[in-house]
Structures are given as C-alpha cells and as structure tokens.
Amino acid sequence: MHNTARIDSTDARLLLALAAHPRATAVALAEHTGLSRNTVQARLTALDRTDAVGSFERRISPAALGYPLAAFVTVQVVQRRLDEVASALAAIPEVLQVQGLSGESDLLVNVVATDAEDLYRIAAQILGIHDVERSTTALVMRQLVDYRIGPLLRRAATRKAGRPR
Numbered sequence: 001m002h003n004t005a006r007i008d009s010t011d012a013r014l015l016l017a018l019a020a021h022p023r024a025t026a027v028a029l030a031e032h033t034g035l036s037r038n039t040v041q042a043r044l045t046a047l048d049r050t051d052a053v054g055s056f057e058r059r060i061s062p063a064a065l066g067y068p069l070a071a072f073v074t075v076q077v078v079q080r081r082l083d084e085v086a087s088a089l090a091a092i093p094e095v096l097q098v099q100g101l102s103g104e105s106d107l108l109v110n111v112v113a114t115d116a117e118d119l120y121r122i123a124a125q126i127l128g129i130h131d132v133e134r135s136t137t138a139l140v141m142r143q144l145v146d147y148r149i150g151p152l153l154r155r156a157a158t159r160k161a162g163r164p165r
Contacts, residue, residue, distance in 0.1 A: 007052060010035065012156035014043055015053070019150060022059075058147065067094065067112035069119055070140040073126055074105035081131035082106065088129040094122050105136075 007015070010033075017032040018024065026044065030037040047053045062070065077085045082100070089095050089109060097110040109126065113119035123137045 007153075007156055009157050009159050010039075011043055011047065011052075012153045012159075014040060015047075016150070016153050016157055018044075019153070062096065062112040066114055069113040069115060070143075071111050071113065071119055071123075072138050072140065073109040073111055073123060074101075074136045074138075075107040075109055075126065075132055076104070076134040077106045078131040078133065079106070085129055085131050089126065092122065092125055094118075095126075 013033050014029060014035065017029050021028065021032065024032065026037050026040045029035075029044075030040045033040065035043075062068075075085070085107070086098055086100075089098050089107070092111075094111050094113060095109055096112060099108045100106065101108050111119070111122050111126075113122055119137070119139070123135065126132060127135050
C-alpha cells in the first residue's frame with residue numbers, strides 16, 4: 001500500500017518552485033513562494049514522509065550512463081506468479097520500471113540498453129524468467145513528450161481548497 005499525501009495548492013506551489021530551482025534552500029523556496037521558511041520546511045518534511053515526491057533518480061539520463069536505447073516490453077505471465085516475476089525483473093539492472101496492466105498484457109517493462117545486441121540479451125533474459133509466457137519488445141524511436149508533472153502542479157496550485165477538479 002502506498003502512503004500518498006494529497007497535494008493541496010500550497011504544496012503544489014512549493015513543488016513548482018522546487019522543480020524550477022531544485023537546489024534551492026528552504027529560505028530561497030520561501031522567498032519564491034511567499035511562504036514562511038518554517039512552513040516550507042514543515043511541508044517538505046511531510047511530503048518526504050509519503051510517496052508524493054519521487055526519487056531523484058528520475059532526473060538522471062540513462063543515455064549519459066551509456067544506455068542510449070530505450071524500449072518497452074509487454075509481458076504476459078502466469079497470473080498467480082505476478083509478484084515473483086516482478087521481483088525477477090527488479091533484479092535486472094536495465095529494467096527501469098515495471099507497471100501492471102489491464103488487458104492482454106500483464107506487465108509493461110521500461111528497459112534501456114547499450115545497443116541492439118544488448119537489447120536482444122535483455123529481452124531474452126526477461127523471456128527466460130520462470131512463469132513469463134510471452135513478451136513483445138517495442139523500441140523507442142524518439143521521445144516526443146518527456147516525463148512531466150508541471151502542468152498538473154500548475155493546475156493544483158490554482159485549485160481552490162475543497163474544490164474538486
């Protein structure tokens with residue numbers, strides 16, 4: 001179970017300032033948002049205690065580490081063994097993320113590779129996991145929209161307290 005805090009408009013304003021100035025101190029963030037330093041510190045601490053703020057790792061480019069190829073692998077597994085397959089996938093360093101899906105495929109696996117031959121090796125490693133029934137690999141040809149949360153944060157920052165979307 002995830003412990004996700006509900007982001008209110010003040011948190012959203014703070015997170016927008018943090019996204020714009022990731023190395024800013026609490027004092028600088030207070031100046032950017034018009035909040036007190038104590039409020040900024042308390043809210044950042046509260047957000048850190050939940051999974052509302054993700055890992056710093058998301059900012060690191062796999063290409064800068066020598067993995068310029070990205071692909072998505074859809075995987076069908078024996079249903080009762082989903083957790084075991086996910087654990088085996090987590091043991092593969094090139095697996096960046098695994099998501100459970102509804103529909104024909106059970107998992108969507110985001111992988112990176114050094115080149116086509118390395119991707120072939122990784123795909124074979126995934127297919128070799130016990131209880132993986134089938135997989136399909138799609139190479140990412142070009143990133144069209146980078147991961148972003150800013151538009152949702154801007155919407156949340158302007159949302160009135162208690163007002164639904």
